Amino acid sequence: MENNLARMQARAKGNRVALRPHLKTHKSIDLGRRQLDMGAVGVTVAKPAEAEIFVNEGFTDVRIAYPSVSQDHFDRISELMDRATVSFCVDTWEGASAASTYFNARGHNASILVEIDTGYGRCGVPWNAPESISFVQRLATLPGLNIIGILTHAGNAYAGGDGVSGESTRDYVQRVANEERDRMLAFAISLYDAGIRLPDRKKFEISIGSTPTMSAFRNASAGGFEITEIRVGNYIFNDAIQVKLGSANMQDCALTVMSTVVSRHRDKQSQERLFLDAGRKVFTSDTGFDTDGFGVILHSARTMTPLPHARLTGLSEEHGWLRVTGGSTLAVGDRVRVVPNHACVVMNLQDTAHIVSGENVVKTIQIDARGQVT
Numbered sequence: 001m002e003n004n005l006a007r008m009q010a011r012a013k014g015n016r017v018a019l020r021p022h023l024k025t026h027k028s029i030d031l032g033r034r035q036l037d038m039g040a041v042g043v044t045v046a047k048p049a050e051a052e053i054f055v056n057e058g059f060t061d062v063r064i065a066y067p068s069v070s071q072d073h074f075d076r077i078s079e080l081m082d083r084a085t086v087s088f089c090v091d092t093w094e095g096a097s098a099a100s101t102y103f104n105a106r107g108h109n110a111s112i113l114v115e116i117d118t119g120y121g122r123c124g125v126p127w128n129a130p131e132s133i134s135f136v137q138r139l140a141t142l143p144g145l146n147i148i149g150i151l152t153h154a155g156n157a158y159a160g161g162d163g164v165s166g167e168s169t170r171d172y173v174q175r176v177a178n179e180e181r182d183r184m185l186a187f188a189i190s191l192y193d194a195g196i197r198l199p200d201r202k203k204f205e206i207s208i209g210s211t212p213t214m215s216a217f218r219n220a221s222a223g224g225f226e227i228t229e230i231r232v233g234n235y236i237f238n239d240a241i242q243v244k245l246g247s248a249n250m251q252d253c254a255l256t257v258m259s260t261v262v263s264r265h266r267d268k269q270s271q272e273r274l275f276l277d278a279g280r281k282v283f284t285s286d287t288g289f290d291t292d293g294f295g296v297i298l299h300s301a302r303t304m305t306p307l308p309h310a311r312l313t314g315l316s317e318e319h320g321w322l323r324v325t326g327g328s329t330l331a332v333g334d335r336v337r338v339v340p341n342h343a344c345v346v347m348n349l350q351d352t353a354h355i356v357s358g359e360n361v362v363k364t365i366q367i368d369a370r371g372q373v374t
Contacts, residue, residue, distance in 0.1 A: 001236060001254035001355075008214070008235045009039045015219040016226060020044050020063060020207070022233030025344045027369035028353070029057045031236065042085070044231045048076035049372035055084045057368075063207075064088040065151060065231060067115065067123060069095035072374065074102040077110065087111040089151055091124050096139050104144030113151040113207060114139065118183040119176065120155040127152075127183040133194050140197045147198055149205025149228070150187060154180035157212035160245055160289030169289075170216070170246045177213035181220060181227055184208055189223035201225060211235045215247040239343040240296050241288035250296070250304045255353075256337040257282060257295070257346060259320060261330050272328040276312075276320035276336070282349060285315060286342040296339040297322065302358075304339075312338065 012019035021035045022044040032043055032054060042061030045051050051062045061084065068077060068088040080086045090096040090112050103110040114136055117124030125132040140147055154176050161172035184206050191198060198204060201224045208217075209231035219227050237255035238248035259282075263275040283294050294315055299307040310328070314321035320338070330336065340346045347353065348370045355363040 004236055004238065004248075004252060004254060005035060005038050008232060011214065011217070012230055013039070015217060015230075017219060018042075018229045020209075020229050020231050021236070022046075022065065022209070022231050023050065023054065023369070024348075025233035025236055026347050026353075027367050027372075028347075028365050029054065029368045030363075030365040032059065035236070041229075044233070045369075047372050047374055048073050048080070049374050050369045051080055051086060052076060053369045053372070055080050055086075059084065061085045062087075063113075063231070065153070065207075067091055067095050069098055071098075071102065074099060078103070078106060078108060081108060081110070085111070087113060087148060089113050089115040089123075090139070090145075091115040093135065093138070096142060096145065100142035100144045102144070104142075109144060109146045111146050111148045113149045113205065114147065116150050116152045116184060116187055118152045118154055118180050120153060122153070122155060124152060127187045132187070133190055133196075136191055137194060137196050148203075149199075149207060150184060150191075151205075151207040151231075152180060152184055153231075154208065154210050154213045157210050158241065158245070158289060169244075173212045173245055173247070174216045177216040177218075180208050180210075180213050181217070182222070184227065185220070185222040185225050188225045192223070205229055207231055211238075211242060212245045212247045215242075234343060237343040237347075240291050240339050240341045243296075243339075244288065244290040250306070250339070253304065253339045253343075255343045255346065256298065256301060256339055258335060258337055261322075261332050261334045261336065262319075264328075264330070264332050270326070272324040272326070272330075274322040274324065274328060274330055276322055276338075277318065278338070279315045279317050279319045281317055282346065283312075283315060283320065283338075283340050284342070284345045284349070286340075286345055288341050291341050294320070295341055298337045298339065301337045307336070 018041040115124040157176040207229040211234040238253045242248040259276040259278040293312040297307040297310040309325040
């Protein structure tokens with residue numbers, strides 16, 4: 001974990017960008033402070049409720065990388081603005097108008113970033129549509145709002161490619177990373193070419209980030225702009241999906257689930273069937289690009305080598321279904337460590353996590369912001 005943190009901080013410094021880690025991965029005050037101590041400029045969260053938890057613990061620069069549209073959200077953000085620098089996203093006229101009405105009536109000037117869709121197809125205005133420029137132009141006239149930049153998330157990198165075009169997984173991730181960067185720079189240039197009332201170019205924030213694309217990120221200059229900020233979350237732990245995407249090696253995976261073999265049987269095909277005491281309520285049913293099952297069973301956590309011929313093939317609520325071709329050396333009562341497919345959801349399902357060095361638990365931490373829904 002410490003190596004992962006240091007590596008991304010160095011990547012940010014080498015590319016002249018601020019690092020603003022997304023805390024949705026670990027939701028831990030302890031780990032968030034470690035990231036700030038290593039040089040992060042602030043933090044990213046997904047919900048106002050998460051922002052409250054971290055601001056209450058002294059975090060002073062929080063970005064809510066999610067569209068905020070309801071009065072409940074605005075009430076919370078307004079209260080936080082008195083104690084910290086807080087910003088949030090807009091990508092619709094309805095949401096922006098509601099925010100403008102709310103903050104203007106209270107004499108506030110809320111800091112917002114316009115969310116841009118650079119290819120993922122989720123939230124955000126399209127990067128290459130003329131109406132997107134018109135949207136920002138109208139947005140700049142609304143009272144109570146201060147446009148400080150643009151923001152995107154290239155979640156399409158997680159697709160890993162189509163498998164038929166001849167493009168390798170790493171080439172695909174590199175292409176998406178380049179597109180994320182170049183499309184955001186092009187959009188920023190278009191905004192200023194349109195004469196929209198915005199901050200000075202050097203103060204205009206261009207925020208990007210996903211762990212796969214940041215593993216391939218190289219900053220560039222265009223029209224007086226550079227990418228100014230990267231927001232990454234999963235990099236602190238990595239997981240089986242990141243390994244398949246080439247964003248990390250198995251040795252970079254810092255989060256494992258300790259599980260116990262609670263039952264063992266042999267089926268008609270002479271395969272060992274073992275059952276672990278961790279099912280959907282621990283791993284969830286997340287799969288991802290090129291993953292095989294629901295996690296990687298480790299033969300050795302010290303060397304991070306997978307257990308040969310073992311697959312976590314199924315999950316019920318409280319059981320992990322493990323198949324081992326041929327015979328297994330595992331017995332009922334044995335404990336194994338599993339690298340999950342998706343680390344973020346696993347952390348959100350736990351109350352605590354244990355920081356381990358070698359064979360020693362050196363600290364138990366709280367998952368402070370887990371389970372927040374608004």
